Ligand SMILES: O=C(O)CCC(=O)C(=O)O
């Protein structure tokens with residue numbers, strides 16, 4: 001096993017035990033709904049061979065689920081090390097796209113080029129490709145649909161995200177959005193139910209920033225999905241938002257029609273690092289991408305913004321280094 005450059009903080013306190021569902025497995029729908037309604041927002045579940053009635057009811061009502069440490073410590077560290085390796089290879093080859101999806105690079109807290117978002121991550125990593133197709137995720141796939149498949153080469157593939165808060169950071173946070181907008185671009189129609197499956201690599205307490213969701217908004221009207229906040233612009237916390245607390249290896253499922261965002265860490269530098277990875281489960285007609293695929297329209301818009309931000313970030317980083325050097329001499 002190779003070690004990642006920035007391992008998660010393993011010394012943090014262990015998570016609370018996930019909900020014990022032994023006595024709840026036989027609940028009929030109405031009872032499961034009543035039980036789920038009474039559970040706290042921060043309930044952690046255990047991923048079993050089947051999604052349980054209470055898990056299904058919780059997801060239906062609130063729009064998200066958190067599964068306790070579905071990836072173990074070795075897997076978490078190996079995936080992080082694989083991303084470090086792929087990042088180094090892309091930088092060495094001067095590649096800024098994978099299968100048409102731009103890889104967003106910007107300065108890291110030390111001023112080096114750093115990968116902030118990459119699509120199709122598993123295409124360059126056999127370990128990651130095997131991992132996302134592991135049998136333990138089968139209940140999650142069936143939750144999405146018996147006909148669902150893992151789209152390693154479809155849409156944006158397996159997306160890896162890094163967020164860091166530092167002078168010149170490309171991305172300390174992510175503003176409010178629904179993932180429905182992306183599907184609107186891909187499918188040219190309003191998306192129906194869609195679930196996004198995320199793996200989390202860092203210990204993130206509510207006070208560390210991290211994922212914020214607006215429970216219940218997956219059931220809003222199509223109009224509200226598109227317009228109740230300004231996609232990727234509105235940043236302000238919402239009084240009804242829930243902070244999704246994670247331990248390394250946790251798996252989350254959220255309904256893509258729900259409003260969500262990533263809050264920046266109040267820390268700066270490497271202490272603020274947060275990493276997540278989203279696995280695409282696809283039910284639409286197969287539409288595989290390959291080296292040389294064109295960049296989708298929605299990403300061309302984003303990419304222009306991100307390139308502008310990266311240039312600004314590099315200028316800020318250079319100015320801060322120059323100021324530091326002057327004060328050191
Ligand atoms: O980093 C996360 O957990 C959320 C990322 C996200 O919402 C997205 O990329 O659409």
Ligand SMILES: [Fe+2]
Nearest residue numbers: 177178179260
């Ligand atoms: Fe999202």
